[in-house]
Amino acid sequence: MRRVPWPLVPVCWVLLLVAACGWGGAGEGDEGRAPGAPAGVTAQAGSATSVHVMWDAVPDSTRIRVYEVYRGTTKAEEVPGSQHMVDVTRLRPSTLYSFTVRARDAEGRLGPPSRAVRARTPALAAADRSAPARPADPAGRVLGAREVQLSWGASRDDRGVVSYEIRQGGTEIHSVGGDQTAAVVTGLRPGTAYVFTVRARDAAGNLSPASAPVRLTTPGADDGRDTAPTGFTAHTHRSGGAYYIDLAWDPPRTDGVITEYQIRLDGTATTSLVWGGTPPRGRSAYSFYAGRTAGEHHRVRLRARLPDGTWGGWTPQRAVTTAG
Template sequence: MRRIPVPARPHRLAVFCGALALVASCGWQGQADEGPLPGAPRGVTAEAGSATSVHVMWNAVAASQGTDGYEVYRGTTKVEDVPGDEHMVDVTRLRPSTTYVFTVRARDTDGRVGPPSEEVRAKTPASAAADRAAPTAPGAVEGRAVASRAVQLSWSAAKDDRGVVSYDIHQGGTKIHSVGGNQTATVVTGLRPGTRYTFTVRARDAADNASPAGTPVSLTTPGTDDGRGTAPTDFRATTHRSDEDGAYYIDLRWVPPRTDGVVTEYEVHLDGKPATSVVFGGDAPREKATYSFYADGEAGVSHRVRLRARLPDGTWGGFSTERTVTTGHASP
């Protein structure tokens, strides 16, 4: 078991709970002879899809016995069972103008259910009486493959007499994703390398009227992946000397990769080997992220550092640019 170094000063966003024993170290574990329970899903989001539905998403959970499925709760009531290879669902038959609280729990192949995720809230918009007019189709739909398992889609806003509440992304004839009505781009991950996909986008209003599909976009993911499309960007590394213990620490900052969910976990590599895991609790940063960790007790020691993100589909993204820092020296 690898020990995760802890920063000298508290990090207001990160929660560190033992590397591979994350669940057990946070106080959740199963019977000793059965292995730990699945961890609590992270990166849970909820977005109103119409006046009577909410789209709930979360990051895939890796369980020791395999993840067999997920249970979605509205308050204390289980409302959806989702297969283990999916991590999103539309919760329907809700009331307009109502705030709902959702949590998600993972279930392993032995039927054991892990702890609940953090609560997320979503408010359905008011219903539109006698609204039978669907939005116009999204226009200027475009896309590009950004990695062997990810594509980026964008479109121009649809029009509706009462307002667009959400956009649904379809792969072939299957809905695979949904975003809020104020969003006109997204990244879809969890795809297969070297595979041709066709995507369409539809707009929805509060009355659940769906628009015609926008122009289909066909994309082929590359068979090989350099990782750039799913890697953290604008990665920087500097060092500082702690006034408390006199040791040197490496300070990292980066921009999280764009994905179809929230990135909550990163793996930092130091001198070519995994050095520490960073798990963000609460609201994980989406624009800029920072982290500091112990490097060395002496000045003049050089280190190579890079990091990668665990994507919402449970796979690792590409590595950031590698940076070299020297303790006690000003970094460029």
């Protein structure tokens, strides 16, 4: 919880917003072509009832509105076009599944399916409440401005480790099978300090404590401008004798979904906005209480927590005045 200066309310708002999908298939007169098939699709059992599916963004990914993940011929999940991984849940233990991914663009055109990948869920361990041991001796090395390699010692578990989760800043960014003790993490930012941890998961879904942190800094420079929200505006309005500051912005284009933003008011971080569900697509808006006094001047800006767990660049600062 962050300390919020008066007159703001000291609360971390959780916005449970779910965007509705209302597009149809493409008509014969639509211009352009449907998206291509996603490449680099992988599937790895995460527990006895879940599989983690990942894929690469299709070329010209700015046109992609959603990715659809299919279990056999059944659509199992749908995620925003900025997201390239998902956990498919509610599966059966000891079962072989086949997954494909398809891209749908802003005009509603659905591309062809990716190549099929298979994953078998392990048997469910009855009454297993024992979590795996913490992964030991984690290490890492920088491979370039946008990728690093991590390694760790195998975790011990009485029933066996099914998968390892790699986290950065509390955000899961990668997953590998329980027989792997190394991974390459891509899609990072140049000139950025990262802190990675690894957790082991068993067939019952029990998670180990996080490993010791691995601290790595990618070479190069990043001024944050490419990761700042765009089209940022700020205005005020009066309601019920009080004043509110109204913000609107477009999310930065990133390789992954953004679920959290931070507001800075008059030079101090004040509030975090966290979407509890699927973030709205396109432009976002938020209003917050600014007191009951007219003629007060405020300066406000915004930044996003990126899919790699780091904070992106700040928007330009906007000045607002509460008016009578």
